[in-house]
Amino acid sequence: MEISITVNGRSEALDVPDNALLADVLRERLGLTGTHVGCDTSQCGACVVHMDGAAVKSCTVLAGQANGAEVTTIEGIGNPDNLHPMQAAFRENHALQCGFCTPGMIMSAIDLVQKADGQLDEGDVRDGLEGNLCRCTGYHNIVKAVLAAQDDMKSA
Amino acid sequence: MANETGIGAAVKRKEDARFITGTGRYTDDIGAHGQTYAVFARSPHARAKLNGLDASAALATEGVVAVFTGADLQADGIGDLPCGWTVHSKDGEPMVVPAHPPIAVDKVNYVGEPYAVVIGESLEAAKNGAEALEADFEELPAVVDLASAASADQIHENVPNNQTYDWELGDKAATDAAFAQAHHVSSLEIVNNRLIPNAIEPRAALGEYDAASGLYTLHTTSQNPHLERLVLAAFVQIAPEARLRVISPDVGGGFGSKIFVYAEETAVIWAAGKLRRPVKWRAERSESFLADAHGRDHVTKAELALAEDGTFLGLRVKTLANMGAYLSTFASSVPTYLYGTLMAGQYKTPAIYVEVQSLFTNTAPVDAYRGAGRPEATYVVERIVETAAREMGIDAAELRRRNFIAPSDFPYETPVALTYDTGDYEASLAKALEHADYAGFGARKAASEAAGKKRGIGFSCYIEACGLAPSQVAISLGAGVGLFEVGEVRVDVTGSVTVVTGSHSHGQSHETTFAQIISEKLGVPFENVTVLHGDTGRSDYALGTYGSRSLAVGGSALIKAIDKIIAKGKKIAAHMLEAQEEQVDFADGTFTVADSNQSLTFPEVAFAAYVPANYPLEELEPGLSEKAFYDPPNFTYPAGAHICEVEIDPATGVVDITSFVAVDDFGHIVNPMIVEGQVHGGLAQGIGQALLEHGVYDETGQLVSGSYMDYTMPRADDLPSFTVDTTVTPCTHNPLGVKGCGEAGAIGSTAAVMNAVTNALGVASVPMPATPETVWRAAQA
Numbered sequence: 001m002e003i004s005i006t007v008n009g010r011s012e013a014l015d016v017p018d019n020a021l022l023a024d025v026l027r028e029r030l031g032l033t034g035t036h037v038g039c040d041t042s043q044c045g046a047c048v049v050h051m052d053g054a055a056v057k058s059c060t061v062l063a064g065q066a067n068g069a070e071v072t073t074i075e076g077i078g079n080p081d082n083l084h085p086m087q088a089a090f091r092e093n094h095a096l097q098c099g100f101c102t103p104g105m106i107m108s109a110i111d112l113v114q115k116a117d118g119q120l121d122e123g124d125v126r127d128g129l130e131g132n133l134c135r136c137t138g139y140h141n142i143v144k145a146v147l148a149a150q151d152d153m154k155s156a
Numbered sequence: 157m158a159n160e161t162g163i164g165a166a167v168k169r170k171e172d173a174r175f176i177t178g179t180g181r182y183t184d185d186i187g188a189h190g191q192t193y194a195v196f197a198r199s200p201h202a203r204a205k206l207n208g209l210d211a212s213a214a215l216a217t218e219g220v221v222a223v224f225t226g227a228d229l230q231a232d233g234i235g236d237l238p239c240g241w242t243v244h245s246k247d248g249e250p251m252v253v254p255a256h257p258p259i260a261v262d263k264v265n266y267v268g269e270p271y272a273v274v275i276g277e278s279l280e281a282a283k284n285g286a287e288a289l290e291a292d293f294e295e296l297p298a299v300v301d302l303a304s305a306a307s308a309d310q311i312h313e314n315v316p317n318n319q320t321y322d323w324e325l326g327d328k329a330a331t332d333a334a335f336a337q338a339h340h341v342s343s344l345e346i347v348n349n350r351l352i353p354n355a356i357e358p359r360a361a362l363g364e365y366d367a368a369s370g371l372y373t374l375h376t377t378s379q380n381p382h383l384e385r386l387v388l389a390a391f392v393q394i395a396p397e398a399r400l401r402v403i404s405p406d407v408g409g410g411f412g413s414k415i416f417v418y419a420e421e422t423a424v425i426w427a428a429g430k431l432r433r434p435v436k437w438r439a440e441r442s443e444s445f446l447a448d449a450h451g452r453d454h455v456t457k458a459e460l461a462l463a464e465d466g467t468f469l470g471l472r473v474k475t476l477a478n479m480g481a482y483l484s485t486f487a488s489s490v491p492t493y494l495y496g497t498l499m500a501g502q503y504k505t506p507a508i509y510v511e512v513q514s515l516f517t518n519t520a521p522v523d524a525y526r527g528a529g530r531p532e533a534t535y536v537v538e539r540i541v542e543t544a545a546r547e548m549g550i551d552a553a554e555l556r557r558r559n560f561i562a563p564s565d566f567p568y569e570t571p572v573a574l575t576y577d578t579g580d581y582e583a584s585l586a587k588a589l590e591h592a593d594y595a596g597f598g599a600r601k602a603a604s605e606a607a608g609k610k611r612g613i614g615f616s617c618y619i620e621a622c623g624l625a626p627s628q629v630a631i632s633l634g635a636g637v638g639l640f641e642v643g644e645v646r647v648d649v650t651g652s653v654t655v656v657t658g659s660h661s662h663g664q665s666h667e668t669t670f671a672q673i674i675s676e677k678l679g680v681p682f683e684n685v686t687v688l689h690g691d692t693g694r695s696d697y698a699l700g701t702y703g704s705r706s707l708a709v710g711g712s713a714l715i716k717a718i719d720k721i722i723a724k725g726k727k728i729a730a731h732m733l734e735a736q737e738e739q740v741d742f743a744d745g746t747f748t749v750a751d752s753n754q755s756l757t758f759p760e761v762a763f764a765a766y767v768p769a770n771y772p773l774e775e776l777e778p779g780l781s782e783k784a785f786y787d788p789p790n791f792t793y794p795a796g797a798h799i800c801e802v803e804i805d806p807a808t809g810v811v812d813i814t815s816f817v818a819v820d821d822f823g824h825i826v827n828p829m830i831v832e833g834q835v836h837g838g839l840a841q842g843i844g845q846a847l848l849e850h851g852v853y854d855e856t857g858q859l860v861s862g863s864y865m866d867y868t869m870p871r872a873d874d875l876p877s878f879t880v881d882t883t884v885t886p887c888t889h890n891p892l893g894v895k896g897c898g899e900a901g902a903i904g905s906t907a908a909v910m911n912a913v914t915n916a917l918g919v920a921s922v923p924m925p926a927t928p929e930t931v932w933r934a935a936q937a
Contacts, residue, residue: 126872
């Protein structure tokens with residue numbers, strides 16, 4: 001099927017199989033390998049991207065469902081010279097080790113902070129990131145980073 | 157002025173720039189022109205004869221390139237997957253090793269064992285082809301239960317009683333004598349539950365063969381690419397090492413499970429040579445559950461003999477260890493030399509005797525998982541010590557103190573073959589008690605009781621043997637490889653530095669910490685240091701990362717190379733400054749001549765080494781690039797005290813960790829931020845084992861915890877924030893005085909949690925994981 005999607009601000013017209021998953025199209029067709037696939041059951045959250053402003057697990061979204069949508073991936077929120085406050089907070093707080101869950105974690109965390117309008121406490125962050133697995137950090141520093149980014153995003 | 161990017165500084169990580177922007181490069185992110193896709197057909201049965209395999213429909217499937225069976229690999233001379241550590245039984249006989257073909261030939265022995273690989277033009281084609289395979293299985297009764305495995309059906313023709321070895325360590329007669337004079341004996345049946353490692357990046361491989369050069373290149377998710385290459389070359393017989401390059405790019409966590417050489421990358425690199433086309437494979441998560449090596453899985457009886465004042469007299473431990481269906485790469489060493497040797501813990505127990513029977517079952521192979529034997533040992537020691545304290549009515553902290561090896565006792569030779577170099581166990585415990593507000597526990601418990609809750613506190617004073625390992629000791633105990641490490645320092649013409657290390661980072665942050673060491677020792681700006689790793693084409697033969705060894709062994713090799721750089725630099729500087737070599741000092745990146753104002757910067761000396769205008773070429777080779785191998789003279793012995801406090805709702809059985817304190821002694825620390833992160837992650841895995849995680853097979857050998865919906869991974873809302881702190885007794889035998897920190901959290905924490913849970917409930921034991929149901933049932937008793 002033919003789809004047109006806007007990914008990180010760029011319009012893309014693609015011919016994809018009906019059963020193609022958004023995660024695979026991002027990775028294989030558009031070369032956006034920052035979106036990772038860590039499980040088969042939408043449980044790990046490594047593949048989280050934003051679709052029309054909301055966090056979605058891109059392994060569970062058909063590419064066809066994204067037709068006409070605006071998609072933002074980890075590659076689209078900042079770059080080394082101009083990091084998104086959440087990216088910067090992850091670095092400042094050592095909220096990542098192997099880095100594999102990090103893109104999905106950051107995309108989920110941004111959505112979480114935006115929806116909460118700056119009102120998150122530690123428990124809210126832990127509840128809100130329940131859909132993203134990390135095996136390295138024990139979440140301690142991720143929680144710290146998200147709370148720090150919340151303050152930075154408020155003042156930004 | 158302290159070096160802000162030197163040793164001891166909490167420098168932010170170099171690695172992060174790519175990981176937070178989505179530009180990391182993991183194996184599955186790498187593709188090759190014209191690549192094909194591999195899908196493995198996996199046994200649906202725990203134990204069956206494979207009487208035949210009809211691949212005709214699979215081969216006729218659109219897009220299928222090839223189907224390869226175990227027989228195809230054998231016919232091509234491909235060897236078995238070896239186990240790299242030969243353990244000997246009590247009777248002196250070497251362990252019994254069953255054949256382990258990468259792809260099953262005529263029988264399968266666990267659910268998920270590959271029996272064919274289908275190669276397709278696309279992933280979908282390969283999957284369709286695998287679906288079309290018709291395998292003729294004749295199901296046999298599966299051996300699943302570890303406790304009865306020795307008397308069950310024989311799985312392997314050459315392995316009677318399903319036993320690979322029956323091993324012992326320690327002095328049996330002395331231990332029996334200690335028990336004969338005991339005032340009190342505590343005993344405990346202990347099950348150490350099976351865990352599934354679950355690095356979030358699934359294993360993957362991309363095999364390529366270049367017909368023009370005969371060179372094979374394998375990108376794979378390995379913690380030790382050189383070991384991978386050695387096994388594929390020397391045992392599997394893919395190609396000589398010189399024609400085989402193994403690259404581990406960014407790797408998304410390992411925790412031990414990516415040490416081993418598996419069937420999949422073996423088949424992929426072989427098939428790439430056969431087909432003369434690149435072959436790509438990435439595990440789906442269900443494959444990770446089925447076919448990654450699992451961890452732990454022991455059944456143990458432990459007994460501790462005590463004198464009237466609580467002095468430990470003897471410890472007796474008898475363990476059954478589950479090997480799964482085959483011997484994975486280092487499986488045999490885990491319940492023996494990484495387990496029995498740790499049974500002294502932090503204590504002066506004079507007599508210890510350990511027996512371990514390792515048995516096969518029709519389950520996935522079991523091998524090292526974060527801590528590897530040492531968490532199991534700590535769990536035994538710290539559960540039995542806590543039990544004894546309760547039975548004798550002695551405060552659990554006090555009983556430990558009475559038996560600690562004192563700082564004045566070092567070096568301390570244990571009755572189980574290790575010599576601890578240094579430590580201060582009292583100091584760690586004292587600091588942990590303070591952080592945990594042990595004095596206030598009674599008041600908190602009363603408050604919980606008033607609210608209808610049960611509160612408990614539990615200790616774990618662990619020790620680990622890390623920095624694996626003195627090669628000659630390991631080889632004398634059965635290791636098939638040396639365990640040194642290599643480090644190379646290449647000073648560039650303009651004075652920047654490239655480090656090549658044989659250690660591998662899959663989250664540990666070598667690119668940062670190794671650059672800090674260069675910055676500290678050579679005065680080179682941190683941003684001018686690049687650390688390369690994970691490529692057999694770049695570094696000399698090396699042993700990779702596991703056993704908390706990167707800094708203690710790999711870092712020590714780096715220091716040796718740095719020392720050579722400085723020594724040569726001094727010679728060059730002496731020539732240029734017309735001084736005697738002995739008069740030249742080097743500090744803070746500057747060579748100076750004593751009692752003079754003459755000096756040269758490190759970049760000036762580097763430049764002279766490569767543009768040797770004023771240079772003693774007749775005495776000294778040009779260039780400034782040095783390499784060193786470091787073989788440790790002893791293990792390192794990180795140790796610490798973990799204290800867990802829980803509150804349990806008896807109505808629901810839910811365990812709430814209200815505080816977790818870890819005070820660890822890792823010796824000197826290069827980057828405290830990174831060390832804290834390593835501890836946090838280890839704690840999460842240890843707490844996960846205690847409360848959440850369980851690899852479960854049903855009686856037919858089906859894995860019932862085979863997805864993230866069935867296997868409970870610790871999530872953000874399952875865990876508390878942690879209180880972590882350190883004490884420091886520097887390692888006495890390596891140049892950095894470091895001990896290693898990667899496994900401590902997972903080694904110490906599990907016993908602390910379960911000691912707290914049993915303390916809260918007032919029961920002798922609760923099986924792991926202490927799920928709400930398990931705890932609720934225990935609370936009703």
